[in-house]
Amino acid sequence: xxxxxxxxxxxxxxxxxxxxxxxxxxxxxxxxxxxxxxxxxxxxxxxxxxxxxxxxxxxxxxxxxxxxxxxxxxxxxxxxxxxxxxxxxxxxxxxxxxxxxxxxxxxxxxxxxxxxxxxxxxxxxxxxxxxxxxxxxxxxxxxxxxxxxxxxxxxxxxxxxxxxxxxxxxxxxxxxxxxxxxxxxxxxxxxxxxxxxxxxxxxxxxxxxxxxxxxxxxxxxxxxxxxxxxxxxxxxxxxxxxxxxxxxxxxx
Amino acid sequence: xxxxxxxxxxxxxxxxxxxxxxxxxxxxxxxxxxxxxxxxxxxxxxxxxxxxxxxxxxxxxxxxxxxxxxxxxxxxxxxxxxxxxxxxxxxxxxxxxxxxxxxxxxxxxxxxxxxxxxxxxxxxxxxxxxxxxxxxxxxxxxxxxxxxxxxxxxxxxxxxxxxxxxxxxxxxxxxxxxxxxxxxxxxxxxxxxxxxxxxxxxxxxxxxxxxxxxxxxxxxxxxxxxxxxxxxxxxxxxxxxxxxxxxxxxxxxxxxxxxxxxxxxxxxxxxxxxxxxxxxxxxxxxxxxxxxxxxxxxxxxxxxxxxxxxxxxxxxxxxxxxxxxxxxxxxxxxxxxxxxxxxxxxxxxxxxxxxxxxxxxxxxxxxxxxxxxxxxxxxxxxxxxxx
Numbered sequence: 198x199x200x201x202x203x204x205x206x207x208x209x210x211x212x213x214x215x216x217x218x219x220x221x222x223x224x225x226x227x228x229x230x231x232x233x234x235x236x237x238x239x240x241x242x243x244x245x246x247x248x249x250x251x252x253x254x255x256x257x258x259x260x261x262x263x264x265x266x267x268x269x270x271x272x273x274x275x276x277x278x279x280x281x282x283x284x285x286x287x288x289x290x291x292x293x294x295x296x297x298x299x300x301x302x303x304x305x306x307x308x309x310x311x312x313x314x315x316x317x318x319x320x321x322x323x324x325x326x327x328x329x330x331x332x333x334x335x336x337x338x339x340x341x342x343x344x345x346x347x348x349x350x351x352x353x354x355x356x357x358x359x360x361x362x363x364x365x366x367x368x369x370x371x372x373x374x375x376x377x378x379x380x381x382x383x384x385x386x387x388x389x390x391x392x393x394x395x396x397x398x399x400x401x402x403x404x405x406x407x408x409x410x411x412x413x414x415x416x417x418x419x420x421x422x423x424x425x426x427x428x429x430x431x432x433x434x435x436x437x438x439x440x441x442x443x444x445x446x447x448x449x
Numbered sequence: 450x451x452x453x454x455x456x457x458x459x460x461x462x463x464x465x466x467x468x469x470x471x472x473x474x475x476x477x478x479x480x481x482x483x484x485x486x487x488x489x490x491x492x493x494x495x496x497x498x499x500x501x502x503x504x505x506x507x508x509x510x511x512x513x514x515x516x517x518x519x520x521x522x523x524x525x526x527x528x529x530x531x532x533x534x535x536x537x538x539x540x541x542x543x544x545x546x547x548x549x550x551x552x553x554x555x556x557x558x559x560x561x562x563x564x565x566x567x568x569x570x571x572x573x574x575x576x577x578x579x580x581x582x583x584x585x586x587x588x589x590x591x592x593x594x595x596x597x598x599x600x601x602x603x604x605x606x607x608x609x610x611x612x613x614x615x616x617x618x619x620x621x622x623x624x625x626x627x628x629x630x631x632x633x634x635x636x637x638x639x640x641x642x643x644x645x646x647x648x649x650x651x652x653x654x655x656x657x658x659x660x661x662x663x664x665x666x667x668x669x670x671x672x673x674x675x676x677x678x679x680x681x682x683x684x685x686x687x688x689x690x691x692x693x694x695x696x697x698x699x700x701x702x703x704x705x706x707x708x709x710x711x712x713x714x715x716x717x718x719x720x721x722x723x724x725x726x727x728x729x730x731x732x733x734x735x736x737x738x739x740x741x742x743x744x745x746x747x748x749x750x751x752x753x754x755x756x757x758x759x760x761x762x763x764x765x766x767x768x769x770x771x772x773x774x775x776x777x778x779x780x781x782x783x784x785x786x787x788x789x790x791x792x793x794x795x796x797x798x799x800x801x802x803x804x805x806x807x808x809x810x811x812x813x814x815x816x817x818x819x820x821x822x823x824x825x826x827x828x829x830x831x832x833x834x835x836x
Contacts, residue, residue, distance in 0.1 A: 208836065256662040257830055276665040284663035289656035292461075294468035306457050307664040 199230045199253065199359060199390060204262035206248050206414075222248040224414040225262070230392055230407075232358070235385050237405030238394040239434070245414040246394040247286075250363045253392065254284040266359065280308060282359045283352035287367035293337035297328050297347045300336065301354050308355035315354070322350045345373045349380050360384060360391045366400065378404055398434040410438055417441045450673070454666050458674020459681075462648055466682055472643050476686055479636045483690040484697035486632055490625045491701040504570045506577075507536045507548030519580045523573045546570045549578075622698050623796040626716075629694040630724065630792045633687050634731050634763040634785070640683040641732075642756045645739035648675045650752035653835055662833065672740070672827040676820070680736040687728045695721075720795055723805075730812040731788045735759065737819030744826045747835040766790045781807040784815045 206223045223245040230236040238246050251257040253264050255271045255278060263270055266278050291300060298319060305315040323332050326346045331339055336347060352360065362381065366374040381391055381404055395401050401408055402422045410418040410425070418425050418441055422434055429437040466472060503524045512520065512527050520527060528545055530536045536548040540559070547560035547570055556578055560571035587597040652658040661671055695716065739756055746752035766789025774780075776790040787808040794800045826832045 251659075251834075254663050256659060257834070279663065279665040282663065284660065286656060286659065289660050292465065292657060294465060299464075303457075303461055304664070307454070307666060309665070 198232070198267065199392065200265040201226055201228050201249075201253060202263050202265065203227050204249065204252055204259045204264065206245070206252060206257070207260040221245075221260075221414045223252070223259075223411075226411070226414075226416060227262075228409050228416070228419060230359075230390050232390045233385060233388045234407065235381060235391045235393055235405045237401035237408035238392060238411060239396065239398060239401050239408050239438070240411035241396055244411045246396075246411060247363055249411070250284075250361050250392065250394055254282055254361050255279055256284075280355060281357055282361060283355070283357040284361045284363070285348060285352050285365050286363040287365050287369070288363075289348070291336045291344060291347060291351075294335060296333045296335060297339075297350070298323065298332045300347060300351055304351045305354045310355055318354060318356070322353055325353075326350045341370070342373050342376070345369065345376055349377060358389060360389060362391065363394045364396065365393075366395065366397065374400075398438065402434050408434065410434075410441060412438075412442055450667060450669055454670040455674045455677065458661075458666070458671055459677045462675055462678030463681070465647070466644055466678065469647070472647070475643050476640050476682070479639050480686050480690050480693065483629060483632060483636065484693040487625055487629055487694050487697040488701060490628060491621075491698075494621055494625075504546040504573065505544065506574060507539050507545035508551065509533070509536060509549075510551040515584055516577075516581055519577050519584070523577055525573065525577065547574055549574065622702065623798075625698060626694065627793045627796045628767070630691075630796070631763070631767040631789055633690045633694070633728065634766075634789055634792075635760065636690050637683045637687050637728070637732050637735050638760045638763050640686045641679055641735045641739040642753070642759060644679045644682055645736075645743045645756060646746075646749045646752040648679060649740060649743040650746040651749040653833075654748050658833065668827040668833070669824045672823055673820075676736055676740055676823065679739060680732050683736060684729060684732040687732060688725065691724065691728065723795060724792065727788050727792055727808075730809070730816070731763070731785065733816045734784050734788075734812060734819065735763075737816060737823060740823045741819060741826065744823065744832050762786070763789060766793065776801065776804050778804070778807070782811050784812060787811070 204223055204226045205221055207219055207221050210218050210220065212218055226245075226249055228236070238249065240246050248257065252259050255264075255275060258271075263272075266281060269278050271278060295303070301319045301322060302315065305318065310318065323329060326349070328343070328346060328350065331343055336344060339347065360381070362377075365377050369377070378400070381393060385391060385406075393401070393405060405422065407419070407421055408425065409416055418428070418437070420428070425434065425437045426432060429440040431437040431440055503526055506520070506525050506527050507530055508527050509530055509532065511529070528539070530539060530548075533550055536545070536550065536559070539545045540548055547558065550557040550559065558571065558574055558578070560574065562571060583601075587601075590597045590600055652661070658671075662668065739759055742755045742759060743752035746755050762785045765786055769775075769780075769786075769790065770793065776787070776794055780790055781787045781804040787804070791800070791805055791808050794804075830836060
């Protein structure tokens with residue numbers, strides 16, 4: 198289980214040469230996510246989603262609060278936790294001069310997957326994602342759809358228990374997005390826990406069991422999409438979010 | 450810190466460098482310019498030294514057989530004119546390089562002493578006058594039944610060469626090596642520039658650094674792996690460059706250039722070893738400086754702008770000797786400048802052990818400081834995420 202306990206992250210921004218301002222990208226975020234559950238982290242750009250996911254993935258340190266995964270903390274068990282997690286962001290590109298199989302092998306080596314297990318797992322992944330025809334081609338020569346499959350496949354190489362997806366469908370066409378959404382549903386059915394950040398409310402509504410709405414670094418609502426819609430007397434998450442923040446006018 | 454993880458990052462980065470055709474072409478191109486540089490310099494020197502050096506001297510008097518013999522040895526041809534006005538006009542028209550106006554026993558030499566090549570011709574003209582004066586003096590002494598040696602050679606002296614490597618050809622070869630080594634350090638800086646931008650800011654720009662950080666790797670392991678990849682690429686480039694320079698000089702001295710005919714170019718093992726160690730230090734320092742400069746950049750383009758200054762530092766030692774600045778205590782402490790100057794000293798057989806030790810010790814200190822600096826940089830979220 199992933200437990201996020203009162204996580205705060207403070208940044209200092211240089212407004213001008215002399216003036217600096219402090220602000221909280223995340224301000225007291227608390228929630229948990231269990232195995233076999235897709236938890237959507239929703240909010241507009243700048244809400245604090247990416248910072249929160251980076252903290253959960255252990256690549257950023259919180260200013261205060263802590264993340265506990267299966268009873269372990271980053272302060273004491275960083276390697277063990279990272280071996281349980283796969284992190285994928287929509288903005289990440291892949292190394293262009295290597296082949297999908299070389300990428301899988303490289304990731305497996307980083308996770309210290311034993312060689313025999315790794316070889317077997319690579320073959321399974323190649324088959325699962327239909328990568329046989331381009332398995333030895335350079336990634337730079339692959340189509341967007343093929344690249345997307347390689348991106349997801351590298352998350353599987355160490356059989357993670359938890360997936361953290363940060364806007365994975367951002368900028369993708371319907372077909373490429375569907376590959377990711379299918380994968381997320383399948384892994385959920387396999388009992389994995391998935392944290393799924395997006396600003397596409399409809400997408401979250403379709404796949405998430407539970408959503409956490411974040412605005413200005415704070416949780417403004419949590420629950421299943423239906424529960425949130427019911428409590429805000431709306432028919433979809435987009436309207437529910439607008440209702441919770443008091444409308445666009447309130448923001449501008 | 451796990452060495453296995455550092456090795457995995459090193460492997461990943463080396464694969465990236467070797468498979469990036471654009472970068473690899475640039476690196477190979479830089480390395481293979483070095484032997485061309487050696488051939489070019491050797492041929493240039495040969496052209497300068499074996500060219501037609503005969504100078505024309507204007508005179509207003511008849512040249513006798515004895516004078517002619519001295520002038521021939523000094524590569525002088527003479528042209529006779531009747532007056533100073535005619536000599537002056539001939540000089541201005543470029544018909545003669547200088548002229549001598551003789552009145553009774555007084556010889557007045559007219560030459561452009563500020564012009565370097567004209568000044569060298571002037572020294573030869575002075576040599577002609579001194580030799581002729583000596584010839585006349587010796588003749589006079591003989592006519593008075595005095596042995597000229599009793600007047601001119603009261604003491605006996607001989608000059609002995611104490612540096613076995615100081616044959617004329619070795620002097621020129623060492624001079625070419627000095628320039629080549631400055632080029633090699635510039636090559637190291639250029640290779641660092643080619644690799645560092647992509648390995649640091651480029652990886653941030655692509656978002657792959659964020660992915661790397663999600664693996665069970667420590668930021669120190671990532672940066673040391675990258676540091677080693679840049680260092681090894683630049684070092685291998687520098688060693689190949691050095692080997693090619695030595696091989697080219699061997700070829701030049703054996704076959705092609707008239708200036709080196711019948712001479713054997715040799716370089717001691719000690720010199721080679723010290724050179725390799727200095728190149729190793731230069732690579733370590735430049736790689737560290739490259740990462741430190743590029744890490745704060747948000748994009749590959751910005752990193753390359755930050756790194757451009759790195760190429761200028763190793764060029765400085767090439768110009769210092771032109772201003773009469775030699776290795777001293779202060780310069781021995783300055784990284785990259787000290788390496789360049791001491792390499793020059795080694796090949797002009799003018800090495801000062803104290804400066805050499807200071808350079809080695811200070812280099813080690815700089816390398817340690819740079820490693821601490823870049824490992825701290827890679828712990829900073831501001832650097833890692835370009836915040």
